[in-house]
Amino acid sequence: MNNNTAPYELSKTNTLNSPTRSINRAISVSQPDLNIDQVSEEVKLEPDVDNTIPEGPPPDKGYAWIVMAACFVNLLFAFGTTNAFGVFQTYYLEVLFVDVSADLIAWISTTCIFFTLAGGLAAGPIIRRIGMRYTSILGTFIGSAGLLLASFSTKVWQLVLTQGVIFGFGSSLIVNIALTAPALWFDKNRGMAIGLVASGGGFGALVLIPVVTKVVEVNSVWWAFRVLFLMYFVSTLVGGFLLKPRIGFTPINKIIDFGLIKDPVAMLICAVGFLLEIGYSITMLYFPASLVDNGTSVTLATNLIMAFCTISAFSRIISGYLVKKMNPMDIMIFCHSMSGIIMLTMWLTNKKFSVHLVYYLLFGLFSVPFFSLGPVVTASYYKKEKISQVNGLSYLSMGIAILIGAPSIGAIFQKYGKRTDYSQIIIIGGTFYLLSVIPLVLLRHYIKK
Template structure:
């Protein structure tokens, strides 16, 4: 174990990169060690040296919990607002733009999703110049500007620009920071902290969907934007004011670090995220509509979305907690495989409402661990200054998946499914989920080797 001793000595001499350098234990450790329960997360984040770092407060205690709460609140609104998008989409289709083709209206949600996922690549260079706290506050102002402008928008292209591009971009900055900060403050409980923060998007939908729905019912969508803007501003501004790195944190000064394109770990994470996201969009967008097709009410479908968000939020938190004892890559492999299988076994050609309901809840639990565990793998493998870049790159690729996947799925559903047959897109979703297992298996093999 001389290699491990050398790494520990290096960590003591350079505390800024201690957690990341100790993450290399997963590569240099004997293969037999990697098959035990002291898995990926523990080997990369457990050493006591990091708790004695003189340059900053000890991790996993004290202000670290303040950081976790602040990031949780930020993600409630940054991701929760997008999860509540269905309320706006319904209003656009049924009230505001009844004469506009649905594929044009879909560009509002598509670009909001793309920019929420991919815009975070700019966070690193901004943090380098103005710091983590002020970068998060900048994201708050950008997102709120988008919401205010959306509250005066009356055309599709205006909402594409305001709610889609501007609001989505502001959210992406906050999301990137909120997934990066816990990695700097937590070592022993890193997986649980990131998992809890990642789950906030699901919990946020439980808060925002009823609020937005009620405001739309008693007034209109424009006042819903203004109420959401006020809530967003107060909560994310407070969360942003609390943020700071534990020790000196200087991200690399690049929007895209092209050296990461040669890093197998980064590429495996990105490829799996791309494939998984296409598969995930199928039930996300089409399962509620399939219930209506079965004769169920739209109110029931909306309520089930909230139940789905509850299961997905619990899943992200639980998977992050389990990452302390089980290799997070193994959790994703099993979850993605189960998701693909149940899409074929329980949703494809199923006619029973009970089977559909069971599928939706199971999918909510097994379908989304990547959002929580992808950042855990990144934080365990890469140096602190590259964490934001890798998270941003993986979310950029997932943004491309949204940009490519949603219009393609819509075209297939329109052309081959005739807007009534969901079997083609269900098969596509299942295939992409199962394909996403391949780069995860390759990633596990590479790290073990």
């Protein structure tokens, strides 16, 4: 474990610079023959200096639960909207941009997910300047602007800019803070708290998908964006106002701490995120469309997205609870192995709706523990000043996976799958999930050391 040495260093510094040290030095220079009893008497004349650092409110109780609730709501909308992207993706592929190539359409989801994941690296320097609360509120205004502008967009490039870049970056600030704040407020219940907050993305899709679907049915996708804008703005604004750190929190004043590149634990966490994100995004973006192509109605496919998100939300909560009894790496190793296996068997080799339904629910259960347990591992291993930076770097790796993977997968689906055969991209997804087990095994080894 990486022990927090800050208190020791502070104590050492205070001792070297204290008035007592100055007296001792002065006495030793000007009166070399003075005996030790006289020195001790002189030292006692100095008033005591209290160098203790205020500990703040007690963890795991009181306002900690309000912070957790605020983070849950913020993640519900910041990640929930992204998790509901399957609805938009299906609408873009099947209705709005039928004559546009799949790899070009994929850039909308690519930029949205990339900036939602990677943009959080900017949170640390912004928090240093304006604080945690106002950084989250800044994210609210930026993300809301993206949704509102998307409601007037009719071209793919316009949606890339509005729904992708602007909304994604605003949400990234909210996501980074929502996953960092519980680590500052919880100690004994840290895993459970982060798991509950991380489940907000799944429950968010459960809330938002019916809203988006209904508005699209009775009006248009543009009005769906406007309704999302109102819900997102009000909810994350209130959640942002409730946020504050338990104790002094000054993240590293760097967008990227290049020292972490030499840290094997940080790099292994990033490797896990990179590999799993490619596999996870394939199911998230293409499974609903594959159901429609196999004869399932769009409405039923949309409802199944909600079922998937519900299962994945409870999976994150359960993972956070199991951390008290099990090694988080063991949980992730098992779940990632299962995710890869079921992708390469149940989805790849079968066309029956019943089998696909079971696959989708099982994938929701096994595919997501890293999203809650990754921040738990980070918060347990690193000092609090580095938590935001390591979380941001981890999500950057997932963003890069989307930036590289989503267009490539879209191109493969377009060229080799002819927009009807999903077997090539399913093999890619299952393989990458199985590959993510390798850095998890190494991570378990390094953290044991």
